[in-house]
Amino acid sequence: MSQEHYLRNVLETFGMADCKPVGTPLCTGYVDKPADKEEPLPDVPFCELLGSLLYAATMTRPDISAAVSILSRRMQHFGMDHWKAAKHLLRYIKGTLSYIIKYAATGDTSNGSTADGVLSAYSDASFASDVDTRRSRTGFVVFCSTGPVSWNSKLQATVATASADAEYMALAATAQELMFLRQLQEELTGAVLCEPTLVHTDNQPAQRVAEHAASRMRHILVKYHYIRECVDTKRIVLSYLATEHMIADLLTKILPRPKTAQFCTMLFDQRPLPGCKPRARPHSGRSPRPSTPRQDL
Structure with a gap:
């Protein structure tokens, strides 16, 4: 399951198609502070953006659920700090468009858990x-x-x-x-x-x-x-x-x-889940391939 096409459209709609990706949904240590209610609302599509991201967070992107939930509490009265945080979330999505939820129909999987609907x-x-x-x-x-x-x-x-x-x-x-x-x-x-x-x-x-x-x-x-x-x-x-x-x-x-x-x-990516023991793989009898030293560019 993936919403890559939908999220690309969201980035284009809000002018962030060519933005620089970041590694976290919001800044690490982000503190959700309320906006000053005496100041007028900024002329930015903050509510429209969060509405679009809320759909993705509900359907296929659990990794942005906390960020969307935090920002959604400021939809009634927001400031420029909240708008910058929302744009930061778009930058994170830009770098994670390839995220896909995968399900295994039958048999065992490499993460040590069974794919039998448990x-x-x-x-x-x-x-x-x-x-x-x-x-x-x-x-x-x-x-x-x-x-x-x-x-x-x-x-x-x-x-x-x-x-x-x-x-x-x-x-x-x-x-x-x-x-x-x-x-x-x-x-x-x-x-x-x-x-x-x-x-x-x-x-x-x-x-x-x-x-x-x-x-x-x-x-x-x-x-x-x-x-x-x-x-x-x-x-x-x-x-x-x-x-x-x-x-x-x-x-x-x-x-x-x-x-x-x-x-x-x-x-x-369906890597080994915590709490599950990885399944032992049969030994092929081949000698391990020597690793090549990584060259940093």
Whole structure:
């Protein structure tokens, strides 16, 4: 799945077809500050641009979901700083037009996961990332047949008082999406899913609370405890994954260029996914080809 033709048209429409590419959706460390409401709105097509990018972020580009979500909060009142940030996002898209989501129909794949339609998810949260409300951002991505089928980047509805609370609420949102996808898969295939869906998280306290460990989380809204029911009924099983391998981190904040490239490779190029053991390849009996020293130009 690709929207390269659509994104090229977006670049031409907003006069950025010949722009210089950059490696991150927004500047690393970008702080979303509100515009001065006393100043008039700049005469730039900010809302039109974000509307075009929102379609791409929803359909085939999970890597720009966080940036589009951050900028979309300023559509009612924006400034030139937000317009420059939106143009920075276009420059990132210019350099990533070739990104394609691939799915494998049958058999095993080189990333160590099976291509038999089994769902797996990655859930993460950035604690108190919004400077205005101090609310945290939820990010998750769901894989099926080696490719992402659902993802989301959204500010949480309430303020979390600790990082474990934010991660716990992110797990609840991931569980709700997975229950919908499991039901949809059962309707389409006519088969009942007996095996639990694997969900990766990088916060052990949130994992322990979801698995009914003793905690002091009575201040958490009841709806967020839905994840406990899913774990109890064996529809979801949680697994700890270190932060440096958490793909959903790309949907919670603006990461440095190396991390952005690493997670985009996992999303689009189908490299080995974290949490999966790579399949052993049979030895061909040939001696390894000697490597050629790289010559920098």
